Amino acid sequence: MVRYTKEHKQVTRQRIIEKSGQRFKQDGIDGSGISTLMSDAGLTNGAFYAHFASKDDLVAHVMADQLRTQIAAYGTLRPGRAGLEDLIREYLSPAHRDHPGTGCPSAALLDEIGRCEDQTKQAYTDGARNILDEIAARLSPENPQSARGKAIGLYTMMVGTLQLSRALSDRKFADEVLEQGIENGLALMR
Template sequence: MARYAKEHKQVTRQRIIEKAGQRFKQDGIDGSGISTLMSDAGLTNGAFYAHFASKDDLVAHVVADELRTQVARYGTARPGRPGLEDLVRDYLSPEHRDHPGVGCPSAALLDEIGRCEDGTKQAYTDGARAIVEEIAARLAPEDPRSARGKAIGLFTMMVGTLQLSRALSDRKFADEVLEEGVENALAFMR
């Protein structure tokens, strides 16, 4: 009785969310229009409102999805501090800096999220908690709660460093920021 497989809409919706995540991280939330987002997903603007109530609604789901994905990916690194050091080096790399579309959502969107409506901030809050816990668990596997503060510091320094490096027009300075960032993060961890 139906034209599509019953999962079809869910699949489409997920594709919209994932493509929108890339686009937002590249061009910003305000900088990405509905038409562009839908065309990224291989659809036209008209189909958008069959999937989401509004752009804000999409943004909240994208933020949640992005953070969930990030936490899942971080969970696959080798365990404990060595894995965390890998993550730091990977995070503060020129590749990550130069490809925001497939990178950390916080580095790309954090200040814009701070200006979003509450639904989006709520989604971000949940994700941020999970990230902090993931980092804390690696800093102090035996007592993660004791490392919460340090985990927050490490995370914020990484995000700020990547953002700063992206905002600099002088490549030498931008590279220096990343290199010092790795030093600083590793020093701060210990």
């Protein structure tokens, strides 16, 4: 029997989380079985339970990781409101719409997260709070709490706009929804 180091186990676990995040956003949580998730990570089904107690446990870890990664990416944006404008334009872009597997977990999975167990809802809630805090801090650096309502409005508008655009079969209409979402987002920033 081969014994792996603790570091190897952590690297393998992180690979499962990252690959599962992509698969969940592409095919949905319910549409992604353990065998597919493990195959994506280059592992056998039997290795799953060495890393996670259940699929729900994996989903909670994936949500936490996905939202942490999303927030970390905000750090690469220009400071303040300029970076927030960049975020709105990038988030509501055809490229983001057309590649859900590499995009925002909220737009891809929100309906399913609402039906998940408490552990996943808590991981999502913590991540969503951090995203809203980041947006509020960009809207009002001197008093982020004063911009919390505006941050909630902006984030929910962005997520809903992206979801609607993804659901439309008419490409021109879907692009129009994104363009109007950008205008609405920029107006909310004022």
